[in-house]
Amino acid sequence: MIEELLKQLTWLQAIGTVLxxxxxxxxxxxxxxxxxFGIAAILLSIWVLYQSQLxxxxxxxxxxxxxxxxxxFFWKFGGEKAEAPITYSDRTxxxxxxxxVIGCFILMCYWLVNHTxxxxxxxxxxxxxxxxxxxxxxxxxxxxxxIFLNISNIISIPLMxxxxxxxxxxxxxxxxxxxxxxxxxxxxxxxxxxxNEYATA
Numbered sequence: 001m002i003e004e005l006l007k008q009l010t011w012l013q014a015i016g017t018v019l020x021x022x023x024x025x026x027x028x029x030x031x032x033x034x035x036x037f038g039i040a041a042i043l044l045s046i047w048v049l050y051q052s053q054l055x056x057x058x059x060x061x062x063x064x065x066x067x068x069x070x071x072x073f074f075w076k077f078g079g080e081k082a083e084a085p086i087t088y089s090d091r092t093x094x095x096x097x098x099x100x101v102i103g104c105f106i107l108m109c110y111w112l113v114n115h116t117x118x119x120x121x122x123x124x125x126x127x128x129x130x131x132x133x134x135x136x137x138x139x140x141x142x143x144x145x146x147i148f149l150n151i152s153n154i155i156s157i158p159l160m161x162x163x164x165x166x167x168x169x170x171x172x173x174x175x176x177x178x179x180x181x182x183x184x185x186x187x188x189x190x191x192x193x194x195x196n197e198y199a200t201a
Contacts, residue, residue, distance in 0.1 A: 101130055127159060131148075134149030
């Protein structure tokens with residue numbers, strides 16, 4: 001029974017990882033369809049994480065689901081029925097993102113320590129906290145999303161291996177690398193857009 005479950009989780013991890021890789025590659029290219037692949041990967045991840053008792057990550061993935069739907073429509077229509085551009089976060093954005101990290105960490109720690117059987121409550125909480133903020137910034141198409149998400153990724157790597165989720169651990173390494181690449185790619189896109197604006201001004 002346990003062996004069967006491990007095989008099932010391995011297959012689901014593999015499929016979810018492929019979908020997640022496609023999502024990140026599309027996000028790096030600033031392609032809105034990244035959200036469609038992301039939603040499919042999220043749904044698979046929720047089941048795997050439940051079986052592994054990573055409850056904060058389950059909530060994180062449910063949040064991802066909501067933000068992915070929101071992000072899809074924000075990227076497509078922005079606030080004015082036009083595609084939202086990539087921008088740098090201002091001070092208010094960064095304060096909000098930091099508030100999300102602190103608030104999420106405190107709430108997750110309290111919940112995991114007092115109401116679940118999690119054996120890694122603080123570790124799980126900090127991964128989720130930075131990912132929550134990063135996903136919010138991604139939905140807003142802010143450059144700094146890559147920084148917050150990569151903090152989450154670098155901490156997630158040893159957590160996934162500790163929980164014997166080796167495929168997800170390898171994916172976290174990949175996501176960290178792509179996060180660095182995505183930041184550079186988006187910065188190049190912003191510079192190109194600025195140069196085009198100056199050329200047409």
